[in-house]
Amino acid sequence: MVNTNEAVFAVEFNLSDSSNIIxxxxxxxxxxxxSAGQFTKKQGIFGKHKKPKFIQCFVFSLTGDVLTGDSEGNILTWGKSAADVKTLGKGAKETLQIIRQTRAHEGSVFTLCTLQGGGLLSGGGKDRKIIRWSADLAPERECEIPENYGAVRTIADVDGEELLVGTTRNAILRGTFSDGFVAIVQVLLHHATSVQLMKQQLKVLK
Structure with a gap:
């Protein structure tokens, strides 16, 4: 069992190494x-960067880095750093540190979604925006969800162009950056029911 004293929002195995989870x-x-049936942990080091109150989500990049979205509106890129033998001695091990900070949204980054080819989608809370990023995190396209649907809570890629978007007001939107988004579901449902409907819709579209 993996234990932590803080609230956990997301957990996933490393796609390239099944002995690692985040x-x-x-x-x-x-x-x-x-290792040997036991989990050991390394804490991500924020260093000179402001430590956010919440890390909301994360994804793995094609290069093996980890991208996190946080309550400060930033996407942080985490990469492996060589062991600091000079400071910590010969037994020091490599660490994972922030190698890049990208300003993404006003308010929290609620969701990240990787695309084939290395691109990335991010969804914002306060600004209600969906942004498409290149593999090197240059913004390419963006759109804003109408206020009556609430904030962007989760994004699912259907075919590289069409997206499904779940919102904080129990809406599931379907659309593209070019044509905009329309609600295919918007009812007052229990959260678990709303998520299940989104999964079913994604299966139908595929």
Missing amino acids: TCGKSHVYFWTL
């Missing part, structure tokens, strides 16, 4: 390693 949540991102 968790994120309140004021933390942890990198866990499974």
Whole structure:
């Protein structure tokens, strides 16, 4: 069992190494390693960067880095850093540190979604925007969800162009950057029911 004293918002195995998992949540991102049936963790080091109150989400890039979205509106790129043998001695191990900070949204980054070819989608809370980024995190396109649907809470890529978007007001939107988005579901449902409907719709579209 993996234990942490802070609220956990997301957990996932590293796609390139099944012995590693990542968790994120309140004021933390942890990198866990499974060995001999036991998990050990390394805490992500924020260094000179402001430590956000919440790490809301994360994805793996094609290069093996980890991208996190946080309550400060930033996308942080985490990469491996060589062991600081000079400071910590011969037993020092490599660490995961922030190698880039990208300003993404006004308010929280609620969701990240990777695209084939290395691109990225991000969804914002306060600004209600969906932004498409290139593999090197240059903004390419963006659109704003109408206020009556609430904030962008989750994004699913259908075919590289069409997207499904779940919002904080129980709406599921369908559309593209070019044509905009329309609601295909908007009812007052229990959260679990709303998420299940989104998964079913994605299966139908595929």
